[in-house]
Amino acid sequence: MLSSRMALRRLQRIAVAPLSFTSGATTKVQRDMSTLPRVYVTRQIPSEGLKILQDSGQVQFELWDSDDVPVPRKELLQKVKGVDGLLCVLTEKIDAELLDAAGSNLKVVSTMSVGFDHLSLEELKKRGIRVGYTPEVLTDAVAELTVALLLATSRRLIEATHEAKTGGWGTWRTLWLCGYELANSTVGILGLGRIGVAIAERLAPFKVKKFIYTDVAPRPELAKAINAEYVTLDELAKQSDFLSVCCALTPETKEICNTNLFSKMKNTSIFINTSRGGVVNQEDLYEALSTGQIAGAGLDVTVPEPLPTSHPLFTLKNCVILPHIASASYSTRNAMSALAANNLLLGLRSQPMIKELKL
């Protein structure tokens, strides 16, 4: 007998099945509903979001029916012509060129992401286009992955499994594969928001001694929840045994993690980034890691993405690199797609979105 979960999955598949896409091509999804607002979806999003769009009867939509390759820019510029709404993911640059190509019908852009550095907010604002995004639904998944990455980096798990698999595991040794523990440590958070708080809440039971943070200004309400002290960026670098970057990528935070920061960190410190690759100067990070200025780095995000396999950071044992998977749990990605779809539909109905960016 099918478990209810499996049965549900099967039902979802059946519900989505009639769409049966041809790989790599843009496929018209709705039946003839030519008077309805037109929407372009730039990726094959998880089924919950697709189903909301399908069942709404409110829009006709086309989507780029692959999750493996992003829609080529040329096709995207073609497909957005005259659309009323756009549902995108973080690989699509929504800039003046694209908005010009879309034209004056475009009323709503809904991104299936909490980050919005791929959106030219100024251009969107200028054109009166509303923007939806997906904060909160991914907080738990991102915090969980950040903790996993921090532990994998500080306790050298990737190196250790490699050694075990490739014959490096000799006798038990007193200092072999030693790392750094969270107990009695100071954890620093660069950019305290919901995700930073969620990370700290998960790390606290590891007996962290102190949480510190920096941001453009103190955030007492959030800091109170985790008993974190506000410090300057310099102090954050100096005091942190673990420094976790949680800030958005903006002109102000671009490459904020550079030699200036790394040179102030302890040789025993671990640097973790699950926000955006652009906040780090990767040459400076390579230097800091390869010279032992800092002990290790765990990165879920890089510039560019994917990071070429020939990149020098991949040669370092003390650098753990993940392919931008912080929010990658089935439930979270489905929730993100549902929120993005609902934001889009609400925006097109000129109603308040569930999560709308103030421009």
Ligand SMILES: O=C(O)[C@H](O)CO
């Ligand atoms: O911005 C986001 O949503 C994350 O980086 C991917 O989930």
